Amino acid sequence: MTHIFFIGFITGFFYTFCAFSSVLTAMQFSLRHGVMSGFIAGIGHTVAQIVWIIIATGAVSLGADILKTEISHYKFIAAGVLFLLGIKFLISSPSMPQKIHNNKLVSHLSAFLTVFTVAISAPGRIIGYLAFFMLLGASSIVSADFVAKQFLLASTLLGIISWWLVFSVLVKKLKLTPTQRQIAVLQRLTGFILIGIAGSFCL
Secondary structure: OHHHHHHHHHHHHHHHHOOHHHHHHHHHHHHHHOHHHHHHHHHHHHHHHHHHHHHHHHHHHHHHHHHOOOHHHHHHHHHHHHHHHHHHHHHOOOOOOOOOOOOHHHHHHHHHHHHHHHHHOOOOHHHHHHHHHHHOOOHHHHOOOHHHHHHHHHHHHHHHHHHHHHHHHHHHHHOOOOOHHHHHHHHHHHHHHHHHHHHHHHO
């Protein structure tokens, strides 16, 4: 179970950084309405991810049961997917945050619903979760093991929530307000990191 926890936590923590639209929108809530508002925005993102993670874990298990191939083959496929995701980050326009209102009375509910809507409208994240799970070896563990699937889901969600907690506090303490140019640089840096991860697993 330790290996599954590592796979889930690392995937949840790192891959949340790649959700630029959700991250930038939550950043606004954190700066305008405080750490709690930013964290609740992150919870909205997390709830949406439950759907995509369940689909991804099911796909990993189903693929392992049907294909019955070597784990190295899964990793090669996953590396290819991460490479393409990295290219997407390199060539796509910088993400922009959703506009938010300054009404403090509804800030928490608005934070949750706004970021939840942004996150649930991005089903393509299933592919990223699937790639990370396969690349880190989850396909050889969760196949036909219900408990392992649930543990993978729980550890991934823990990684996501941990990231949002750290992020919300840092944004408020450091008053992070990135320009569009800085966002573009971060987005392209993320693309290079994904390509680097993909390449390292192909060596």
